[in-house]
Amino acid sequence: MAEWLFEAGIGEARAALVSRGRIWKARIEVEASGPHEGMIARARLIERTGPRTGKVALPDRQGEALVEPLPPGITQRASLTIRIVREGIVERGRRRLPKAVPAEGAPRPGPTLRERIAATGIPVIDCHAHQPDAFEAAGWSEVLDEAITGDIAFPGGWLRMAVTPAMTLFDVDGAPPHGALSIAAAHAAAQAIERHGIGGSIGIDFPTLADKAERNAAAAALDAALPQPFERTAINGFGFLQVVRRRIRASLPEAILADPVGHAARAALRIAERVPPPVPDTHIVPEPVARWLARRPDLTDELTRRSGVAARFVAEEPR
Template sequence: MARPASPDWLIEDGIGETRALLIAGEQVLAARMIWPGELRAGQPARGKLTAKLKGSRRGVALLESGGEALVDHLPQAVTEGQMLDLVITRAPLAERGRLKRAQARVAGTDNSALPSSLAEGRTVRRLPAGLWEEVWQAASSASLDFPNGEVLVSVTPAMTVIDIDGIGSPRDVALAAVPAIARALAWFEIGGNIGIDFPTVAAKADRRAVDEALEAALEGWPHERTAMNGFGFVQLVARLEGPSLLHRFATARLGAAARMALRRAELAADEGTGRVLQLTVHPALKAKLKPEWLDELARRTGRVVEIAVDPALAIEAANAQLIVR
């Protein structure tokens, strides 16, 4: 009997973003989306300590690369104005109307370095057909289907909330939703405070069955979890290292859609002949297509790139075609 394929991170260097999928066989286990120039967890940085918060071992550092970081576990001897070698522990997070500072620790302190989950990944020219599209569409809609139901995920400043909508008894719907919940957490790279709003399950034995199913589904995913309460609510807490795919769509949907449009253009260029590569987008998306991205698209494909607009298109529905002239 053939052994099941071991999980493998596959990495695609796209235009304006790096895409990564953790794949076992033909199954996507997890996904990541990285935009160039952003701070990332595990990245070294230097900064000047501009404030040391009284009564704590925390402070604020102005980073040489720009922006501020909240520094935790400061050594006692560190003083304001001192330059520090840091390690980023959480990237900055854009939210509606504000930007949460990055978080960091002084390099060399215990647990200051965070290993990159992609360090052992393998760069490929293209991710397997259809897999990134499946994850991207799910993240764009913030939902995943399960038999007779749907998991809906919402990003709020306080937490990520997962709601379950389905047909059947509350116990059956809750149990059927568990695999989709586990998939959403990994596909969308969700961390921090997470609330799961299951249907209200009255019997304690049924609530215990859902708790056990969730424990089994999340085995190997580092987190803390409460038991389901009488209203069907479960809270998870997991390490948050940066913006999830859902954060991307909530705060920069046009930017995410523009990068996906460029990917579709590259795929179209792979599949046909023609001297002109025409990319048709919603008018709002055209302004997000940076000139350097279009230059890179022309270089990669060897085609003349033309941008057309169509107000009838959805933001996420850009299309590309090769034209023979």
């Protein structure tokens, strides 16, 4: 039976769709990461960026968003109601603003991660630090390691996942016969795309296949394993196939790579929160993590509140 695991962690929420003892989808939502998809708000036009596009200021210091199409006749500094259709994404240190469209209706926030997984109709299990670690039992650290390193093993071969500003790429490697390898790789790539929440343009570089029948078989395997909606090309003579999916928010690899030190710091908070009594008051972490946490005393204060012990993070001694 499938079920969602959910953690309201310190600085981030986590969710994992688990079935048959493994994680099929892994999601992280960082606190104050910007407006969620589906938010409706009154915004103010601050700049025209094209004949039908513009930049708006969102209320309550939630930043800016790009709007397309602009309502006919709207003037600078005028107000309009918008709906967020794609959340902000950081690519190699460059932040892409959220995208929005004109909308109607009363202002409302977009659904949180907890609300989104509840809306799937699959049971949700709220996990707490004093309980056995259900996330780790299902392979949470292994999924995060996939997102960070890009190395994904499957029976008979492995995928090398690389995140670029243009697309997420999967390179297939393994032993012949290449026809069977490519079918297995197609299933593995489809599962990785779902597991890591990858949208936008996705490229899969299969080994060069002997004939059209083998290429069609690998493409059909991807169609069978990857849920709709998506569009794809055929596998060309060089073994390359492109998939395009709707992109609503950053994938798990994109979110981690956008702020690797912040990710490591929130992971350290998760570990510290789960330490059984007697709880230490000092936690040793890498120096960049210690500096990051020093700039976020609110997170350390939350750890203190949850654990009952005044916590501090100290940089490990250089070797």
